[in-house]
Amino acid sequence: MGDSDTFHLLRAVALAREHLLLGHGGPFGAVVVRDGTVIGEGWNEVTSANDPSAHAEIMAIRRAAGAIGAFSLAGATIYASSEPCPMCLAAIYWARLDRLVFAATAAQATAIGFDDAMIYREIAKPAGERRLACTHLPLDEAEALFDEWLRKPDRIPY
Amino acid sequence: MGDSDTFHLLRAVALAREHLLLGHGGPFGAVVVRDGTVIGEGWNEVTSANDPSAHAEIMAIRRAAGAIGAFSLAGATIYASSEPCPMCLAAIYWARLDRLVFAATAAQATAIGFDDAMIYREIAKPAGERRLACTHLPLDEAEALFDEWLRKPDRIPY
Numbered sequence: 001m002g003d004s005d006t007f008h009l010l011r012a013v014a015l016a017r018e019h020l021l022l023g024h025g026g027p028f029g030a031v032v033v034r035d036g037t038v039i040g041e042g043w044n045e046v047t048s049a050n051d052p053s054a055h056a057e058i059m060a061i062r063r064a065a066g067a068i069g070a071f072s073l074a075g076a077t078i079y080a081s082s083e084p085c086p087m088c089l090a091a092i093y094w095a096r097l098d099r100l101v102f103a104a105t106a107a108q109a110t111a112i113g114f115d116d117a118m119i120y121r122e123i124a125k126p127a128g129e130r131r132l133a134c135t136h137l138p139l140d141e142a143e144a145l146f147d148e149w150l151r152k153p154d155r156i157p158y
Numbered sequence: 159m160g161d162s163d164t165f166h167l168l169r170a171v172a173l174a175r176e177h178l179l180l181g182h183g184g185p186f187g188a189v190v191v192r193d194g195t196v197i198g199e200g201w202n203e204v205t206s207a208n209d210p211s212a213h214a215e216i217m218a219i220r221r222a223a224g225a226i227g228a229f230s231l232a233g234a235t236i237y238a239s240s241e242p243c244p245m246c247l248a249a250i251y252w253a254r255l256d257r258l259v260f261a262a263t264a265a266q267a268t269a270i271g272f273d274d275a276m277i278y279r280e281i282a283k284p285a286g287e288r289r290l291a292c293t294h295l296p297l298d299e300a301e302a303l304f305d306e307w308l309r310k311p312d313r314i315p316y
Contacts, residue, residue, distance in 0.1 A: 052253040087248035095210040103300035142261035
């Protein structure tokens, strides 16, 4: 896997550089590969698309899943030019990706001004201790909805 | 804020129910509100859009940021029918939202079959202890790219 890992990871870095120079967003790129074939590529588009969720890994996952017409990317590997932030790492779990390969570390991303480390710390805290103001407002309607989901005969779990 | 919170949260639940019945995905809805005005609505579209990142909160954030033409939602509140998963919680931080209001808990979402709790546990672990196979492959090109970002005079931090 060594040479192939380096090949795909260099592509992720090249995507990051290309779109950095085009002014699309932060210096991040990602590639999703299955059975040796690239099925999705992404780069950071936060500031150009006005989409705070448009990180490279999210975009690569969205495109890969769209390309294969499935919401599971089981069996695939994601190559990221930099260690994923918690949003992207969680998306990797939701996408059921098998494997992650990354080059720069989250600490290095933090050192150039991205908030990955802060968000990792916040997410690990109990809800009441986070800096985000948070209100739990239980509603009967919300509980009834979950029951409705369980009773739905054609529901598709993911 | 009490009545207004209940009003917007009930809208998030109503969106969840409406799109559950339409078969769009899991039973989740979200609304982003700024200055009393709804600027973005979302519902789960994972299985219908074949997009593992298409959770209600992500979709509401994407639409709200697109609607106001900015990548920051500072000053806004997000109402979620269910406590956000780590992906969505991290997106809330990246979007600089001021406040989160939710109805059902992550434990309740886990109880009806969603993996929120597992992903919260995984993300809190050191990288080497996660169930996701993970390879750190440092590349000179990736480090050079971060330097290039810092030297870019017109870079837009976020």
